[in-house]
Amino acid sequence: MSVSVDLTELHRLHGLLRDVRDELARGPRQTKARELVVANAKTDVSNKQEELQQTRLSADRKGLELKTLESKLTDLRGKLNQASSNREYDILRGQIEADVAAKAVLEDEILEHLDRVDRLQKDIVSAQGRVQQTEQDKTAYIAEFNAAAVELRGREANLLAALQKAEAVLSGDNLAKYRRLVEAHGADALASVENGVCTGCYVSLTPQQRVLLNSGQILFCSSCGRLMYAPAQ
Ligand SMILES: [Zn+2]
Known part of the structure; x- marks a missing residue:
């Protein structure tokens, strides 16, 4: 998966x-x-x-x-x-x-x-x-x-x-960061990326961030801090 x-x-x-x-x-x-x-x-x-x-x-x-x-x-x-x-x-x-x-x-x-x-x-x-x-x-x-x-x-x-x-799917620092986010924001700890924009804060990802995201890297929004993901079709 x-x-x-x-x-x-x-x-x-x-x-x-x-x-x-x-x-x-x-x-x-x-x-x-x-x-x-x-x-x-x-x-x-x-x-x-x-x-x-x-x-x-x-x-x-x-x-x-x-x-x-x-x-x-x-x-x-x-x-x-x-x-x-x-x-x-x-x-x-x-x-x-x-x-x-x-x-x-x-x-x-x-x-x-x-x-x-x-x-x-x-x-x-x-x-x-x-x-x-x-x-x-x-x-x-x-x-x-x-x-x-x-x-x-x-x-x-x-x-x-x-x-x-x-x-x-998460481990190490990413898991720790995710847990803190969930603790503070619950379901809002995560945000999907639609059309290259974080749906948590509506800030555009850089081209480099898009490449990383599409290659399956765990990425946190540099603007709102949420754990971002490209929604699975
Ligand atoms: Zn964001």
Whole structure:
């Protein structure tokens, strides 16, 4: 086999390994994203529960105000019946009218509060449903990914074994240099040469470099440092 064939294969294997590792890295990222969705759904539930509690407290307070106002009205009406003068009567009538109006406002507010309590209770049920749904989604994703990961790790191991064999084309300083490049750039450690140009950096090779490359010499790009190869047809 020619160096060109070996290096083309080496680069192809590195590309496949990168794809497999990208897929393996996607799992934890996607899981984290789903955990965030669950956390947001839970926050939504607790915000609504807090709002429900506050609305109930406020409704209770207004209920107490209403009771106080009602007993005050009973008291005022009693006094009205015993008014000793027209002036006193008019004053009491005025107070009663004002309190009756205030009572109507309060009753409306209490009704509004009770409506809100009702609505919030329904909202909480659906928000809790969303928590459950997002948790199921997360669990299903993790199970799906874990199953896929078994296969991906198998492919990764096979690729690493194939790479080790393919690397036999390199030795000595070239091998050491290649390993450093792979360590730093992964699949980008290699670049094919197309039309006399390094596809890693798009700098042209010198005529002498082209001759060396075509004669099967191991050559690193003098511009970007990548291990270059003429792609096998
Ligand atoms: Zn280059």
